[in-house]
Amino acid sequence: MTDLLKLSGVHTHIGRYHILQGIDLAAPQGQVTMLLGRNGAGKTTTLRTIMGLWPASSGEITLGGERIESRATPDIAQRGVSYVPESMAVFSDLTVKENLVLAARDGPMDDKQLEWIFGFFPALRRFWLSRAGSLSGGQKQMLSIARAIIEPRKLLLIDEPTKGLAPAIVMALIECLKEIKRKGATILLVEQNFFAARELGDNVLVMDNGTIVHRGEMAALASDVPLQERLLGLSLEAHQ
Amino acid sequence: MTELAATDPLPKPKRDIAPILLPIALALVTIPLIGSPSTWLTLTAASLAMGMMIFIMASGLTLVFGLMDVLNFGHGAFIAVGAYIATLVFAPFAASVQADSLWVNLAVLAPAALLSMAVSGALGLVVERVLILPVYGQHLKQILMTTGGLIVAEQTLYALWGPQIIPMPLPTSLRGSFILGDVAIAKYRVLATLIGLAVFIAIQLVLNRTKLGLLIRAGVENREMVEALGYRIRRLFLGVFMTGSALAGLGGVMWALYREQVHASMSDELTVLIFVVVIIGGLGSIGGCFIGAILVALVANYGGFLVPKLALVSNILLMVAILMWRPRGLYAVTSR
Numbered sequence: 001m002t003d004l005l006k007l008s009g010v011h012t013h014i015g016r017y018h019i020l021q022g023i024d025l026a027a028p029q030g031q032v033t034m035l036l037g038r039n040g041a042g043k044t045t046t047l048r049t050i051m052g053l054w055p056a057s058s059g060e061i062t063l064g065g066e067r068i069e070s071r072a073t074p075d076i077a078q079r080g081v082s083y084v085p086e087s088m089a090v091f092s093d094l095t096v097k098e099n100l101v102l103a104a105r106d107g108p109m110d111d112k113q114l115e116w117i118f119g120f121f122p123a124l125r126r127f128w129l130s131r132a133g134s135l136s137g138g139q140k141q142m143l144s145i146a147r148a149i150i151e152p153r154k155l156l157l158i159d160e161p162t163k164g165l166a167p168a169i170v171m172a173l174i175e176c177l178k179e180i181k182r183k184g185a186t187i188l189l190v191e192q193n194f195f196a197a198r199e200l201g202d203n204v205l206v207m208d209n210g211t212i213v214h215r216g217e218m219a220a221l222a223s224d225v226p227l228q229e230r231l232l233g234l235s236l237e238a239h240q
Numbered sequence: 241m242t243e244l245a246a247t248d249p250l251p252k253p254k255r256d257i258a259p260i261l262l263p264i265a266l267a268l269v270t271i272p273l274i275g276s277p278s279t280w281l282t283l284t285a286a287s288l289a290m291g292m293m294i295f296i297m298a299s300g301l302t303l304v305f306g307l308m309d310v311l312n313f314g315h316g317a318f319i320a321v322g323a324y325i326a327t328l329v330f331a332p333f334a335a336s337v338q339a340d341s342l343w344v345n346l347a348v349l350a351p352a353a354l355l356s357m358a359v360s361g362a363l364g365l366v367v368e369r370v371l372i373l374p375v376y377g378q379h380l381k382q383i384l385m386t387t388g389g390l391i392v393a394e395q396t397l398y399a400l401w402g403p404q405i406i407p408m409p410l411p412t413s414l415r416g417s418f419i420l421g422d423v424a425i426a427k428y429r430v431l432a433t434l435i436g437l438a439v440f441i442a443i444q445l446v447l448n449r450t451k452l453g454l455l456i457r458a459g460v461e462n463r464e465m466v467e468a469l470g471y472r473i474r475r476l477f478l479g480v481f482m483t484g485s486a487l488a489g490l491g492g493v494m495w496a497l498y499r500e501q502v503h504a505s506m507s508d509e510l511t512v513l514i515f516v517v518v519i520i521g522g523l524g525s526i527g528g529c530f531i532g533a534i535l536v537a538l539v540a541n542y543g544g545f546l547v548p549k550l551a552l553v554s555n556i557l558l559m560v561a562i563l564m565w566r567p568r569g570l571y572a573v574t575s576r
Binding site: 051053072073074077078083085089091092093094098101102103105147 | 451454455457458460461462464465466467468469470471472473573
């Protein structure tokens with residue numbers, strides 16, 4: 001399996017803080033790579049650094065073999081990378097439709113793709129012409145995910161999509177992400193929900209203090225409670 | 241917030257009409273205070289014209305504020321430059337300006353306005369590249385740079401045109417008034433109101449019916465996410481800055497014709513009004529800017545008539561009152 005995304009010795013500073021301290025990671029093509037770790041470990045910074053929102057101070061980031069660490073965010077997005085931030089960042093003054101029109105960068109929205117998205121998130125059809133700011137938290141998350149997949153993308157960077165959501169919405173999100181994976185997309189997913197992590201993850205990376213402290217298969221970590229407690233400070237079962 | 245079940249009715253979007261009702265309520269409340277209906281109508285028409293001119297000048301600034309987070313204290317330079325450029329067209333065609341034909345007058349006025357917009361827009365390009373670009377995200381430096389730019393622009397105008405006030409007479413066909421019973425409404429004020437409305441409608445159409453408009457609205461709210469979707473927002477910034485500068489130039493021409501004179505520091509009296517409009521409207525909100533401009537003009541005209549001693553502070557009092565009611569302006573758009 002080739003690696004679509006590779007980070008080698010990546011350091012990121014935010015102001016005077018040294019957040020990422022030499023990250024080495026790989027996201028294999030067509031697989032879901034989970035990024036786990038305590039709060040403040042550097043997971044969100046890793047995604048933002050890949051996206052170019054916080055530039056890497058040093059190190060190398062390659063996407064499909066091409067170096068992107070010094071590229072601007074729009075360039076990285078145009079190379080097929082979608083980003084779903086933890087804050088969701090839907091445009092609250094725009095309608096659901098307008099949010100998706102903007103996300104469909106390459107032209108008019110594809111009706112088949114839209115129907116496929118509506119299959120997972122029927123609320124988006126119902127609130128099609130409503131302002132995104134009036135949606136509930138779960139609906140905003142659906143919109144945020146829909147925005148990332150309205151057009152086919154090579155790589156999805158998703159930051160804690162299930163945070164604070166009702167179980168029914170979490171299930172819909174998991175099914176949607178599984179389907180996206182089946183379609184061949186590569187996903188780097190930050191997640192705290194063990195159930196979601198176990199259901200979706202092929203590989204896992206655990207971060208602590210700005211470095212990767214563990215890498216392996218998700219199934220192996222899911223079945224090794226002592227390892228979970230050593231790496232994360234608690235068992236994943238206790239964190240679902 | 242709880243999720244709605246599939247069978248729940250769609251919630252109706254709430255329309256915030258309170259700010260729209262505010263100028264209407266203000267106008268109605270002043271009818272008995274002013275007493276004479278004809279005076280009230282004259283003051284109201286004057287306010288609408290003044291409000292539309294302020295709106296044209298402020299609309300670009302509010303988008304620049306909202307989209308680019310730039311405090312441009314030099315916006316007045318575009319107003320003055322626009323007015324001076326119009327004099328370059330008016331001077332050689334003075335006979336056409338004084339001709340008693342609307343079409344002949346417009347044949348001078350329209351090119352003058354277009355040239356002013358073009359030059360102000362081009363100046364906007366230079367200012368954004370030279371003064372603003374190095375200080376994005378640094379408010380204090382933006383204030384220093386743009387204030388310095390305004391001083392340089394004013395002094396350059398003094399050097400080129402001299403310190404004297406340059407008369408800019410209204411074209412003959414725009415002089416005089418429409419008489420409706422006891423009420424006289426100046427023709428130029430009607431034209432200014434129509435131009436202001438046309439600009440407002442055009443901006444609204446662009447913002448609401450085009451992808452470019454969606455990008456601007458989205459950029460005002462969250463620039464970073466627009467970039468993460470793959471759009472180069474820097475180019476959008478530049479386009480909005482140039483458009484805002486061009487509109488300020490148009491506003492400068494209209495204000496000069498309103499005052500029938502041009503001078504290098506003509507924007508000084510307008511800058512405070514423009515910032516009051518942008519702040520009470522809500523940073524980045526064109527709708528708020530439009531209502532704010534009308535409110536400011538109504539308060540200035542009604543206040544000047546009813547309590548002349550309060551005229552100088554009336555708009556500051558208005559801003560304080562609005563911000564106590566809605567601390568982020570009439571229509572809050574950005575989180576800044």
